[in-house]
Amino acid sequence: MADESGLEGRLADLASSGQRYAAPQVAEQVRARGDRRRRRKRAARASGGVVMAAALAMGVLSVTRLGPEAVPSAAKPTAAASVSLFVPPTPAPGEEYASELGFVYHAVSLKQNMVQVTVAQVRTGNGVAVPTGVVHKVTLKPETPVEVEHVAGGEARDMRVSELVDRLRTGPQWVFALDYDGEGRVQSLREAHWLTTD
Known part of the structure; x- marks a missing residue:
């Protein structure tokens, strides 16, 4: 115990x-x-x-x-506002080019034989070209190939953009498909003769 x-x-x-x-x-x-x-x-x-x-x-x-100065005036719209809306299309994987449809007009010959054109982008709706409101300028090499039909009087053939400056000098008449490469440069134009315009 x-x-x-x-x-x-x-x-x-x-x-x-x-x-x-x-x-x-x-x-x-x-x-x-x-x-x-x-x-x-x-x-x-x-x-x-x-x-x-x-x-x-x-x-x-x-x-x-x-x-x-950076704030745009509501009373005075500027061309820069519409230019900023444009983004060059990029080719899809495995594709060589990406296309943009648009009226091509106001062609001007620049120094060194370059050609500047205005492009008013369009979208297609039931075979009709409908403007999107996006307008931009593109500078092309004079030898840029162009497939034409109605622009050349109804005869389908290949031309160079330098040969079409006079015909494309006026306002919007013809719609083209612009083919862009991966660098955002236009490699060729093809008349979108299958589309009708308003």
Whole structure:
């Protein structure tokens, strides 16, 4: 019996000493976690301030860069607005060219025999060419091949764009398919004789 009570006493001593040594570790862990939380909050506040300052600086720079001249006047539409809408078509995977349909007109001979034309983009609806409102200019090499039919008086044949400057000098009359390569350059024109125009 005396041995059992002595054993109980020793176990009680061990338990109390264990609690004594365990309690400071638990308290230290709690303090360490609290310190980490405080550091994270401070870092978040600091980085949030930096991000906010950067965002404000970018906003000020973009507003400053716009300036009053960058905003187009509602009373005076500019040609640049319609030019910016045009994106040269890109060939699909495995295709050599991508095509754009459009009225080709206002042909002008430039220096070095280059030819500049205006293209008013169209889309097709039931075999009829319908303008999209996108108008842009294209500069072509004089030897750019052109397949024509109605432009040449109803006879299907191949010509060079330099030979068609006089016929394409006036306003929109004929619709062409312009074939663009992967670099966005026009490689050929084909008269879209199968389309009717309004």
